[in-house]
Amino acid sequence: MEKVNRQRLQSLLEQFASFGATGENGVTRLSLSREDIAARDKFIEVSEEIGMSVKVDDMGNLYATLSGKKDMPPIVMGSHLDSVKKGGRFDGTLGVVAGLEVVRTIVERNIETEHPITVMNFTNEEGARFDPAMMSSGVLAGKFAKEDMLLSADTEGVTFGQALEISGYEGEAGNRLREAAAFVELHIEQGPVLEHTGEEIGVVQGVMGMTCCEISLKGESNHAGTTPIPMRKDPMFAAAQVIVDLQRELKKLPEDLVYTIGRIQAHPNIHTVIPNEVTFTLEARHTSMDVVRQVERIIDRLPKTLERCEVTSRKLWGRETVEFDGAVVNAVSETAAELGLRTRNMYSGAGHDAQFIASYIPTAMIFVPSAKGYSHREDEYTSYEDCAQGADVLLNTVLKLDRNASTQEEKVLEEKSV
Numbered sequence: 551m552e553k554v555n556r557q558r559l560q561s562l563l564e565q566f567a568s569f570g571a572t573g574e575n576g577v578t579r580l581s582l583s584r585e586d587i588a589a590r591d592k593f594i595e596v597s598e599e600i601g602m603s604v605k606v607d608d609m610g611n612l613y614a615t616l617s618g619k620k621d622m623p624p625i626v627m628g629s630h631l632d633s634v635k636k637g638g639r640f641d642g643t644l645g646v647v648a649g650l651e652v653v654r655t656i657v658e659r660n661i662e663t664e665h666p667i668t669v670m671n672f673t674n675e676e677g678a679r680f681d682p683a684m685m686s687s688g689v690l691a692g693k694f695a696k697e698d699m700l701l702s703a704d705t706e707g708v709t710f711g712q713a714l715e716i717s718g719y720e721g722e723a724g725n726r727l728r729e730a731a732a733f734v735e736l737h738i739e740q741g742p743v744l745e746h747t748g749e750e751i752g753v754v755q756g757v758m759g760m761t762c763c764e765i766s767l768k769g770e771s772n773h774a775g776t777t778p779i780p781m782r783k784d785p786m787f788a789a790a791q792v793i794v795d796l797q798r799e800l801k802k803l804p805e806d807l808v809y810t811i812g813r814i815q816a817h818p819n820i821h822t823v824i825p826n827e828v829t830f831t832l833e834a835r836h837t838s839m840d841v842v843r844q845v846e847r848i849i850d851r852l853p854k855t856l857e858r859c860e861v862t863s864r865k866l867w868g869r870e871t872v873e874f875d876g877a878v879v880n881a882v883s884e885t886a887a888e889l890g891l892r893t894r895n896m897y898s899g900a901g902h903d904a905q906f907i908a909s910y911i912p913t914a915m916i917f918v919p920s921a922k923g924y925s926h927r928e929d930e931y932t933s934y935e936d937c938a939q940g941a942d943v944l945l946n947t948v949l950k951l952d953r954n955a956s957t958q959e960e961k962v963l964e965e966k967s968v
């Protein structure tokens with residue numbers, strides 16, 4: 551088994567953490583900002599130093615490729631260099647930087663792969679500057695229309711299209727990722743499970759399905775001091791009842807269902823006024839779409855009136871569970887075991903570029919532990935040894951996939967010649 555160079559990986563992660571450094575260990579590196587452009591320039595500098603050639607597609611996605619012995623579809627690693635405001639230094643960056651270290655190790659050991667090996671940086675994964683998240687992998691996979699994405703504007707009114715043009719990172723549509731033997735994304739878990747169980751590597755089976763609904767309660771605004779309680783139509787107390795009822799029903803579903811009321815708005819939101827409307831979101835995630843549908847049925851079955859208020863609900867959006875490719879997942883699982891690492895099979899509750907790429911390329915992900923499960927905050931932390939172990943799994947998975955795919959292709963050729 552090959553191992554990556556610990557010091558070199560840590561040093562490169564630290565160098566990338568300097569682009570948009572917040573001073574509190576975190577980074578603010580919004581997509582296509584000055585800081586993001588500096589990180590992209592660094593990516594190209596390091597890639598070329600290793601001997602890779604770099605291409606850019608029309609969404610600003612970067613591809614650094616080391617050629618293989620044969621001219622065939624590449625094996626691809628990658629993640630994203632952009633961050634949320636005051637985010638962590640590992641989220642996304644680890645998958646890109648580890649990819650570079652993996653290729654550097656391959657070159658250093660004179661390992662000749664059959665396939666070209668590509669490291670990718672996806673543009674605007676976080677969606678923190680331009681909505682939606684996973685914008686560019688979504689365009690590659692045909693989930694989002696590029697024309698719509700170009701018009702998505704940040705809080706200053708700058709559109710994605712303008713930012714892309716100014717950045718100098720607008721490349722050719724012909725460079726887009728089309729065919730690949732496999733795609734593997736190494737990422738921090740962004741949850742507390744691996745740390746809690748003491749396991750070192752998460753073998754990610756797929757991404758959980760989810761539903762996001764909005765529930766509205768309509769009453770009547772009036773003076774908070776002069777309206778007797780029996781004469782009110784107060785949607786706030788009705789909302790409180792609905793929330794408690796929802797929790798009671800949701801607790802009856804499998805205990806690994808996760809659900810969140812993350813946004814609640816009262817109108818007019820003045821302390822001397824009885825609100826006339828309260829609206830809140832309920833989102834729920836589970837690997838089984840049956841369970842997700844049950845959540846939707848619970849919401850559909852809410853009473854139409856409560857406390858003399860009108861109750862309505864609508865689904866804002868959802869996604870089906872994405873199952874990763876069995877062969878690539880197995881390659882990750884076997885590799886981690888061969889390296890003597892403790893593994894856990896798990897689904898990602900968070901969205902990743904890999905979930906879109908999985909729609910047309912055999913895909914899997916590798917998770918490493920997140921201290922306390924923190925992410926999207928400056929004190930997000932994964933030990934450098936955990937990062938290196940993830941990179942070891944990535945390296946040996948890529949080498950295994952290279953061998954497996956080559957023997958398969960030889961078999962096909964043999965069969966053809968027979």
Ligand SMILES: [Zn+2]
Pocket residue numbers: 630641642675737
């Ligand atoms: Zn990420």
